[in-house]
Amino acid sequence: MPSAHYQPLVPRADHDQDHEHGHNNDDDERWTIETDVQSQSNGRIRYHPQLAEELPSMGGGMAASRYGRAGNSGYRRFVYIMLILLPACFLIYFVIGPQSQDSEDADGDIDPHNGIGKRRHIKLSLTTTRLTTAHYHPFHATIIASKSTHGSIRSMMGHALNESLHICSESHEDRRLYIGDKPRSAYAQLPVIYFVTPTYPRREQIPELTRLAYTLLHVPRLHWLVANDREGCDTFLDTQINGFGIPYTHMASPMPSEYRKAKPAPRGVANRRAALQWLHQHNLTNGVLYFGDDDNTYDLRLFSEIRHTQRVSMFPVGLIAEYAISGPVVREGKVVAFLDSWVAGRRWPVDMAGFAVSLSYMAQYPNVNMPYKPGYEEDLFLRSIGLHIDQIEPRGNNCTEILVWHTQTKNKKSAVVRLESRYMDERSNLGALFRLLERMGVARASEHEGPVATISKNGKSKSHAYFLS
Ligand code: UGA
Numbered sequence: 453m454p455s456a457h458y459q460p461l462v463p464r465a466d467h468d469q470d471h472e473h474g475h476n477n478d479d480d481e482r483w484t485i486e487t488d489v490q491s492q493s494n495g496r497i498r499y500h501p502q503l504a505e506e507l508p509s510m511g512g513g514m515a516a517s518r519y520g521r522a523g524n525s526g527y528r529r530f531v532y533i534m535l536i537l538l539p540a541c542f543l544i545y546f547v548i549g550p551q552s553q554d555s556e557d558a559d560g561d562i563d564p565h566n567g568i569g570k571r572r573h574i575k576l577s578l579t580t581t582r583l584t585t586a587h588y589h590p591f592h593a594t595i596i597a598s599k600s601t602h603g604s605i606r607s608m609m610g611h612a613l614n615e616s617l618h619i620c621s622e623s624h625e626d627r628r629l630y631i632g633d634k635p636r637s638a639y640a641q642l643p644v645i646y647f648v649t650p651t652y653p654r655r656e657q658i659p660e661l662t663r664l665a666y667t668l669l670h671v672p673r674l675h676w677l678v679a680n681d682r683e684g685c686d687t688f689l690d691t692q693i694n695g696f697g698i699p700y701t702h703m704a705s706p707m708p709s710e711y712r713k714a715k716p717a718p719r720g721v722a723n724r725r726a727a728l729q730w731l732h733q734h735n736l737t738n739g740v741l742y743f744g745d746d747d748n749t750y751d752l753r754l755f756s757e758i759r760h761t762q763r764v765s766m767f768p769v770g771l772i773a774e775y776a777i778s779g780p781v782v783r784e785g786k787v788v789a790f791l792d793s794w795v796a797g798r799r800w801p802v803d804m805a806g807f808a809v810s811l812s813y814m815a816q817y818p819n820v821n822m823p824y825k826p827g828y829e830e831d832l833f834l835r836s837i838g839l840h841i842d843q844i845e846p847r848g849n850n851c852t853e854i855l856v857w858h859t860q861t862k863n864k865k866s867a868v869v870r871l872e873s874r875y876m877d878e879r880s881n882l883g884a885l886f887r888l889l890e891r892m893g894v895a896r897a898s899e900h901e902g903p904v905a906t907i908s909k910n911g912k913s914k915s916h917a918y919f920l921s
């Protein structure tokens with residue numbers, strides 16, 4: 453690629469000042485309330501056991517049981533209980549309450565300062581005595597070891613996300629000598645792009661991540677957050693990702709089981725929430741966040757376009773839904789509306805790959821969140837960071853270029869091939885080959901299952917024994 457792609461861009465000053473924003477009266481705020489209720493209940497489901505134990509003592513358990521007894525003891529007693537209960541519920545609501553709702557005003561627009569106002573103050577004063585230290589050391593060279601780190605109670609309570617992080621391996625060292633046609637040191641001043649990739653085990657996982665890694669290898673100053681939707685760590689993936697020499701963090705971030713059965717399921721959400729938690733734990737207030745799924749196709753110009761995002765940049769995504777395109781409508785250098793075939797009440801009808809957020813901007817919103825609400829992840833995330841349409845920085849030559857494609861790979865079940873185990877030794881390559889494929893989740897050889905492997909020569913297939921014994 454031409455080296456021009458890697459030229460540091462001059463930071464854009466055009467959206468720098470703070471604005472006072474009018475509210476958008478077109479928005480359907482009933483819808484906002486529904487989603488907030490949902491995110492609140494989701495938040496509760498995900499509390500770490502340690503915290504869940506504490507919640508009843510703060511009123512949650514009491515509320516349920518007292519309500520249960522009230523029906524048997526007459527109207528007066530019921531009224532008394534309600535008088536006690538209502539303030540208790542009120543208190544709980546503000547202490548552990550909904551994430552995105554906190555900072556939204558009556559119009560659903562978000563005030564950046566509200567989140568650190570009175571309500572947040574209550575949260576912190578109640579939790580400071582319960583601080584736990586995350587036993588996680590961020591800046592070491594390379595670790596390949598499995599370990600768990602939990603967000604502190606402060607981050608669970610004061611921050612909308614409450615994920616417990618399971619870091620499989622990570623490296624903050626960039627082992628690439630050259631990127632493009634320049635030595636790595638030539639890029640030292642660029643802001644870091646935190647590229648968050650949700651991924652999940654399936655036959656296409658390793659090929660997808662391989663293709664993506666070879667794209668990212670061309671991108672300087674990038675930290676790759678690979679969040680895998682499975683319980684434990686995949687040590688094969690550790691080695692693979694580490695091998696590229698790109699700074700990375702590999703974590704296990706399984707979708708909670710209650711969502712896995714849902715149709716549609718919230719794909720990639722647990723993963724992105726974990727990555728957001730990681731960014732939060734590291735107090736990163738410099739650099740740019742981008743959600744890059746493992747199956748999309750990224751033009752290298754995308755990275756120089758998003759790198760100097762001041763608040764939120766947006767750009768078209770190709771191959772989305774019916775119109776095969778989704779993105780902002782731009783007039784005179786300003787985003788004025790959106791083109792996307794599925795609106796469904798979304799204020800921000802954009803794809804996950806269609807925007808980037810600066811971490812300094814995001815840091816102003818302690819209630820940043822991505823609720824488990826399929827189809828609305830982008831919208832609710834962008835609402836949680838108080839976005840206003842006039843703050844959006846259109847990229848890709850005022851949204852006339854396509855720098856990212858929503859490509860989708862056909863999913864198939866991992867293959868099973870019948871091959872006798874007695875031939876899986878070093879007499880041929882086949883044993884090693886199938887062991888590798890099995891580790892990758894692509895295919896496995898079986899003694900009794902699957903179609904018999906056809907092995908041929910000169911157009912004629914023969915018995916396995918013919919070539920392998
Ligand atoms: C579209 C959007 O582009 C996604 O950003 C959005 O998360 C998704 O819809 C959704 O809302 O369901 P799409 O191509 O339909 O994406 O979905 P996938 O590519 O299958 O999944 C999105 C990401 O989540 C991928 O990186 C995938 O690896 C990951 N994923 C998918 C999981 O981590 N777990 C799953 O069970 C499925």
Ligand code: MN
Pocket residue numbers: 745747748858859860
């Ligand atoms: Mn996809």
